[in-house]
Amino acid sequence: MKDGKPCRVCTDFKTWSKIEKQNSKQPAHSASTSNSTEEQTSKMPEEEWRKKNCPADVETLGNATWTLLHTMAAYYPERPAPSQMESMKSFISSFSEHYPCWFCKDDFKKAVEREPVQVGSRKKLSEWLCRRHNEVNEKLGKEQFDCTKVFERWLNGPPDGRCD
Ligand SMILES: Cc1cc2nc3c(=O)[nH]c(=O)nc-3n(C[C@H](O)[C@H](O)[C@H](O)COP(=O)(O)OP(=O)(O)OC[C@H]3O[C@@H](n4cnc5c(N)ncnc54)[C@H](O)[C@@H]3O)c2cc1C
Known part of the structure; x- marks a missing residue:
């Protein structure tokens, strides 16, 4: 409320x-x-x-949003140009102003203040985002995700080819 x-x-x-x-x-x-x-x-x-x-609830919105954020990070350049780094910083800043679940947004904003977004490369951005998501997982009592698997999950799919 x-x-x-x-x-x-x-x-x-x-x-x-x-x-x-x-x-x-x-x-x-x-x-x-x-x-x-x-x-x-x-x-x-x-x-x-x-x-x-139905309009989104906290779970459907969260799931769809993480899909977008992790996928954006997975397709972010390995060697971004200065303009791409600036626009990603600006996107994360706007996202943390406008995410519609207000307490999710407030906590995310605090997390970004504690550890500013790392836009230096695809790997740095993906791992930074993975840590943010794990903070929410911890808050909700969910399992921690292994951040070394972030590209397997969001870019390449598992080595056994199940997603090919
Ligand atoms: C910025 C943000 C803040 C949120 N804050 C809250 C909150 O305060 N309270 C609340 O109730 N809900 C919050 N949510 C929603 C919550 O995180 C979940 O999205 C929601 O509970 C649905 O969970 P899910 O089981 O569908 O999996 P999700 O947590 O949505 O995850 C989707 C998929 O991402 C993968 N994944 C899981 N963890 C990671 C990770 N660390 N890195 C990469 N991939 C991963 C897994 O394959 C998982 O199936 C927030 C969402 C966002 C985007």
């Missing part, structure tokens, strides 16, 4: 549904769903339907 309003992108879907149901006796999606959409998707499992049709 910030400014007296609940924040959907700061909350997981189950918690959000509870808040919505407390505010209204109607299920959250029943009023705004058109018949044709309902017909097209009535056979989809509820969870899958939500993922494809």
Whole structure:
């Protein structure tokens, strides 16, 4: 809750549904769903339907955002030009102003102040981002990711070719 309003992108879907149901006796999606959409998707499992049709919650937004950030880092130049380093710094700074989950953004901003973004090379940027993601993993009680595997995960895929 910030400014007296609940924040959907700061909350997981189950918690959000509870808040919505407390505010209204109607299920959250029943009023705004058109018949044709309902017909097209009535056979989809509820969870899958939500993922494809509902506004993002903290988890879907986070997962999609990490995918974008790690992939950007994996495709960042190995030897960036000064202008590319500047624009990446500026991107990270804007990102940390505008990420819509406010407490995620505040913590990310503090992390960037503690350890400024490393834009000197693809490897430096990818490892820097991996450490930021691991800080969030730690906060959430999730496993630490092995940062030596960052290019396997986000650029090349595993050596056994499962992703080829
Ligand atoms: C900047 C930012 C801050 C966030 N802060 C919060 C918060 O404060 N509270 C909150 O509840 N949620 C936060 N989130 C969301 C949270 O990090 C997860 O995205 C969300 O919980 C969904 O998790 P997931 O299991 O889908 O995997 P995610 O954590 O989204 O990870 C996606 C994939 O990335 C890979 N991966 C995992 N760790 C790393 C790593 N260190 N380096 C490289 N790859 C990795 C794994 O293959 C994983 O499957 C934040 C997201 C972002 C982008």
